[in-house]
Amino acid sequence: MPRTTLLVMIDGLDPEYLAACPAPNLQRFARDGFHVTGGGMMPSVTNVNNTTMVTGHYPAQHGIVSNYWLDRQAGIEEYVESGKFICAETIFAHCRRRGGRSLLAASKDKLRRLLGDDTDLAFSSESPTADAVTAAGDPPDIYSLEVNGWTINAARSALKAQHYDLAFIATTDYAMHAHGPEHPESRRHISILDEALGRLVDEVPDVQLLITADHGMSDKRRMLNLPAVLRKHGIAARAVPIIKDLYVVHHSNLGGCIYLHLDDSAAIGDALGILRQTEGIEEALPRAEAAERFVLMEERIGDIVVTGAADVVFGDPTEVTLPAGLRSHGSAHEQQVPIVGYGGDFGGFEFRENRDLGRYVSERVLG
Numbered sequence: 001m002p003r004t005t006l007l008v009m010i011d012g013l014d015p016e017y018l019a020a021c022p023a024p025n026l027q028r029f030a031r032d033g034f035h036v037t038g039g040g041m042m043p044s045v046t047n048v049n050n051t052t053m054v055t056g057h058y059p060a061q062h063g064i065v066s067n068y069w070l071d072r073q074a075g076i077e078e079y080v081e082s083g084k085f086i087c088a089e090t091i092f093a094h095c096r097r098r099g100g101r102s103l104l105a106a107s108k109d110k111l112r113r114l115l116g117d118d119t120d121l122a123f124s125s126e127s128p129t130a131d132a133v134t135a136a137g138d139p140p141d142i143y144s145l146e147v148n149g150w151t152i153n154a155a156r157s158a159l160k161a162q163h164y165d166l167a168f169i170a171t172t173d174y175a176m177h178a179h180g181p182e183h184p185e186s187r188r189h190i191s192i193l194d195e196a197l198g199r200l201v202d203e204v205p206d207v208q209l210l211i212t213a214d215h216g217m218s219d220k221r222r223m224l225n226l227p228a229v230l231r232k233h234g235i236a237a238r239a240v241p242i243i244k245d246l247y248v249v250h251h252s253n254l255g256g257c258i259y260l261h262l263d264d265s266a267a268i269g270d271a272l273g274i275l276r277q278t279e280g281i282e283e284a285l286p287r288a289e290a291a292e293r294f295v296l297m298e299e300r301i302g303d304i305v306v307t308g309a310a311d312v313v314f315g316d317p318t319e320v321t322l323p324a325g326l327r328s329h330g331s332a333h334e335q336q337v338p339i340v341g342y343g344g345d346f347g348g349f350e351f352r353e354n355r356d357l358g359r360y361v362s363e364r365v366l367g
Contacts, residue, residue, distance in 0.1 A: 020187075029340050040337045068241060104122040110246065115170075148196075286303070
């Protein structure tokens with residue numbers, strides 16, 4: 001068995017970036033290993049997909065259905081940034097149960113807080129260890145192109161210093177939100193990632209590597225205020241932004257999927273009829289149907305789940321202005337992700353979704 005199984009989640013790595021930006025090391029990994037285009041989870045946001053990767057389960061089992069949610073019982077909205085919300089065993093807990101050691105290195109501290117339980121070492125660029133700073137220098141700003149290179153380099157140093165059976169590296173998608181695939185800054189960002197990954201693989205012995213993304217990215221040009229749409233028909237609704245997190249510079253908390261909670265459950269049928277006739281809405285599904293369709297934990301989603309067209313986000317113009325040139329995600333249009341494997345025995349194992357990285361670790365590596 002290879003010495004270390006390494007999973008790398010490149011946040012927001014739409015397949016278009018690999019098509020547009022030179023990446024000789026990623027191309028080497030794909031050529032000598034494999035490369036497929038797979039699917040991510042819905043909603044196509046960070047917490048949902050990263051938890052899927054580190055459990056190998058769908059959101060219906062692990063319970064993370066958003067970055068931000070309404071706790072119906074408590075009547076409060078809160079960020080989903082703690083391991084207490086996860087309902088399934090992670091690969092880190094599985095590794096520990098088998099006597100192994102694991103590492104989590106993240107650019108965003110929210111992923112350290114959400115996923116870091118049961119690891120032997122967890123750090124982020126926003127909450128670095130002293131050893132990480134000594135090895136990689138002071139972390140760049142979270143809203144920079146350089147921060148992801150720092151995270152990978154700090155993880156490389158940790159993997160060279162001590163043995164870990166399992167490692168998970170998670171970057172941030174600020175660069176993808178800020179720049180499309182053809183932009184020169186995207187070429188620079190992909191080059192930073194590619195160089196850091198190449199050095200990691202070359203310097204850490206006996207690694208089997210799996211790389212994927214949590215979601216893609218799309219240009220967004222329209223914003224719909226769904227409570228206002230329903231209010232015109234006498235229906236009161238509360239919109240909970242699935243994409244919402246503390247990194248507002250990325251996306252202004254505007255995404256292509258939203259959960260609606262209605263004051264009167266008897267109005268769900270009328271609300272669905274109105275929403276399905278609203279320009280820019282792709283799907284409006286009642287809770288049970290949405291849970292089945294997207295394999296979500298039913299009790300943690302809204303009365304209605306709404307997804308938008310490729311250029312649509314959901315928000316309230318009294319709270320946020322649609323930024324010029326916004327790029328975001330959350331809808332079904334950002335579900336495609338690359339999956340690259342290198343240095344391992346992947347024969348006979350089918351990688352169709354980012355979920356399969358966690359499934360591979362659980363079934364093939366840890367057993």
